[in-house]
Amino acid sequence: xxxxxxxxxxxxxxxxxxELYATQIFVLMRxxxxxNLFARRRLWVYLLAAIPVVILLVQRAFAxxxxxxxxIESATRVLARIVHLYYVRLGIFFACMGIFTWLFxxxxxxxxxxxxxxxxxxxxxxxxxxxxxxxxxxxxxxxSAVLACFYLTYDRFGAAGWSYIFDGxxxxxxxxxxxxxxxxxxxYGSVFLALSLLFKNPIVPGLVxxxxxxxxxxxxxxxxxxxVTSYLRHLxxxxxxxxxxxxxxxxxxxxxxxxxAILGLLCLSVAVLVLSCFLIDRxxxxxxxx
Amino acid sequence: MTSPNRQIVFDSxxxxxxEVLGVNRVSFALDPGITSLVGPNxxxxxxxLNLLTGLIKPTRGSIHVLGLTTGQPVxxxxxVGYCTQFxxxxxxxxxxxxxxxxxxxxxxxxEQAARLTDEAxxxxxxxxxxxxxxxxxxxxxxxxxxxxxxIAHHPSVLVLDEPLNGLDPIARxxxxxxxxxxxVQGMHVIISSHILxxxxxxxxxxxxxxxxxxVAEGQIREVRQEVRDHPMQILVRCSNAARLASAAxxxxxxVEAKIVNDGRxxxxxxxxxxxxxxxxxxxxxSGLIEVEAVAPADDDVDSIYQYLIGCNGGPI
Numbered sequence: 001x002x003x004x005x006x007x008x009x010x011x012x013x014x015x016x017x018x019e020l021y022a023t024q025i026f027v028l029m030r031x032x033x034x035x036n037l038f039a040r041r042r043l044w045v046y047l048l049a050a051i052p053v054v055i056l057l058v059q060r061a062f063a064x065x066x067x068x069x070x071x072i073e074s075a076t077r078v079l080a081r082i083v084h085l086y087y088v089r090l091g092i093f094f095a096c097m098g099i100f101t102w103l104f105x106x107x108x109x110x111x112x113x114x115x116x117x118x119x120x121x122x123x124x125x126x127x128x129x130x131x132x133x134x135x136x137x138x139x140x141x142x143x144s145a146v147l148a149c150f151y152l153t154y155d156r157f158g159a160a161g162w163s164y165i166f167d168g169x170x171x172x173x174x175x176x177x178x179x180x181x182x183x184x185x186x187x188y189g190s191v192f193l194a195l196s197l198l199f200k201n202p203i204v205p206g207l208v209x210x211x212x213x214x215x216x217x218x219x220x221x222x223x224x225x226x227x228v229t230s231y232l233r234h235l236x237x238x239x240x241x242x243x244x245x246x247x248x249x250x251x252x253x254x255x256x257x258x259x260x261a262i263l264g265l266l267c268l269s270v271a272v273l274v275l276s277c278f279l280i281d282r283x284x285x286x287x288x289x290x
Numbered sequence: 291m292t293s294p295n296r297q298i299v300f301d302s303x304x305x306x307x308x309e310v311l312g313v314n315r316v317s318f319a320l321d322p323g324i325t326s327l328v329g330p331n332x333x334x335x336x337x338x339l340n341l342l343t344g345l346i347k348p349t350r351g352s353i354h355v356l357g358l359t360t361g362q363p364v365x366x367x368x369x370v371g372y373c374t375q376f377x378x379x380x381x382x383x384x385x386x387x388x389x390x391x392x393x394x395x396x397x398x399x400x401e402q403a404a405r406l407t408d409e410a411x412x413x414x415x416x417x418x419x420x421x422x423x424x425x426x427x428x429x430x431x432x433x434x435x436x437x438x439x440x441i442a443h444h445p446s447v448l449v450l451d452e453p454l455n456g457l458d459p460i461a462r463x464x465x466x467x468x469x470x471x472x473x474v475q476g477m478h479v480i481i482s483s484h485i486l487x488x489x490x491x492x493x494x495x496x497x498x499x500x501x502x503x504x505v506a507e508g509q510i511r512e513v514r515q516e517v518r519d520h521p522m523q524i525l526v527r528c529s530n531a532a533r534l535a536s537a538a539x540x541x542x543x544x545v546e547a548k549i550v551n552d553g554r555x556x557x558x559x560x561x562x563x564x565x566x567x568x569x570x571x572x573x574x575x576s577g578l579i580e581v582e583a584v585a586p587a588d589d590d591v592d593s594i595y596q597y598l599i600g601c602n603g604g605p606i
Contacts, residue, residue: 121367
């Protein structure tokens with residue numbers, strides 16, 4: 001039985017026109033990036049990414065002198081909060097809601113989805129192409145913003161700041177922030193893509209998802225596995241103390257190895273994408289009913 | 291008989307939008323050539339075309355296009371081109387991009403896609419404006435660029451939803467000539483249109499629709515023959531109209547013979563056209579009259595539709 005299954009799987013793999021799929025994904029990504037990244041209606045997403053950068057720029061403009069090295073630890077915690085409490089919890093969440101729900105619903109609103117369905121492209125390939133485009137857009141925007149925040153945070157310390165980056169834990173932290181940012185985009189992206197295929201108006205389920213992500217830390221371990229942020233907290237390079245009114249947003253859970261956290265989030269995203277591939281097959285072009 | 295792999299087959303297809311009927315129990319098989327889909331607004335023409343191309347799924351029944359189902363998009367859409375009536379385009383796209391990038395999705399290489407794009411633009415008469423943004427096109431230009439996209443990959447089945455809308459008379463004549471040329475090459479050309487007299491001239495067969503049902507289907511003359519309740523009208527232009535009218539009245543199947551205004555012809559209404567033509571041959575052979583022309587006066591889609599559906603000259 002297993003041997004037959006393996007043979008069948010091999011045959012299936014050989015039958016697939018992978019080169020064609022690759023070309024199609026490339027073209028779909030190109031079209032989507034042009035449509036989504038360089039559009040005026042995406043200004044608010046740029047703003048979401050830029051708010052902490054602007055605040056850090058303003059702070060730098062007022063504090064012209066080089067900061068005391070003594071404050072590097074405190075600046076590091078501020079940066080960790082910016083990444084985990086602002087970008088992961090709010091900025092990337094709402095940006096992904098905007099970008100990924102628009103991938104298909106936007107085409108329905110603009111009445112152009114039928115063009116995607118009238119070409120010899122499998123709908124699964126369409127989902128993957130659009131998802132990758134959305135991921136690329138969001139990662140580009142938010143990793144640029146995180147990089148800018150990182151630079152502005154440590155550059156004001158002068159030589160001490162650069163030493164912290166290259167001789168201390170700075171580079172490792174930057175790598176972790178960039179990884180967390182990318183994984184957040186992938187995780188939320190896959191979820192919002194699926195929500196946009198499930199609901200005509202994905203904003204309400206999006207807000208429910210936000211509630212779920214907020215209460216995830218107090219849920220049992222198995223339920224936490226269905227939360228994007230529960231995987232990400234294990235990748236945080238800086239321990240954030242649970243205190244004050246922000247405590248509700250701060251996650252405390254059993255430690256998990258970073259590799260497992262990354263794999264867990266990627267598996268969750270792939271599972272949600274597979275669900276999207278099933279959902280796209282149900283979509284019909286009835287613009288008047290939208 | 292044409293092989294099912296060369297036909298478009300609808301087998302007991304129904305489509306309901308919730309409780310609203312789209313089309314019901316539609317069955318037919320179409321051979322290559324031009325097929326006109328005729329019916330008033332809301333009769334189910336677009337639903338039928340969207341079902342054929344998989345944009346919507348049937349509630350019941352099955353559809354095969356050249357032996358393929360809509361579950362095989364890669365194979366199906368190499369064979370099918372669909373010019374929809376949705377007047378919308380990807381934002382910011384130029385006429386050239388609108389054709390070129392879908393061709394790349396077909397798997398054509400850059401050079402081949404560029405060559406096919408140029409060819410399609412040429413056929414649709416859009417070469418000069420191809421680099422302009424579609425948003426700046428007139429309605430007729432938008433219609434033509436959609437047509438160019440539908441034919442660019444050389445499909446075997448061309449589906450056109452109201453393709454003559456917005457075209458000026460010259461462009462309309464060119465489009466009709468193009469459809470005819472494509473059909474001659476052995477393509478299926480399926481046209482939904484309400485400009486009956488123009489579509490009528492080039493159609494090999496007609497599918498008449500009303501309220502989601504196919505009320506008649508086949509070659510226009512065959513369909514006309516089925517409408518037995520409505521006597522067929524034949525206009526005979528001849529030298530001695532009164533004599534012909536008198537001879538016609540002797541025939542049981544002739545229900546009316548009316549001399550036309552200029553006195554040089556008779557409009558005959560008969561329940562058996564074949565018998566009338568035989569009798570007319572005999573009259574001509576006897577030398578009583580000289581016939582200039584004989585033509586069916588209501589052997590067109592418009593008349594047939596009005597007989598079947600009872601549409602009193604309203605917009606179809």
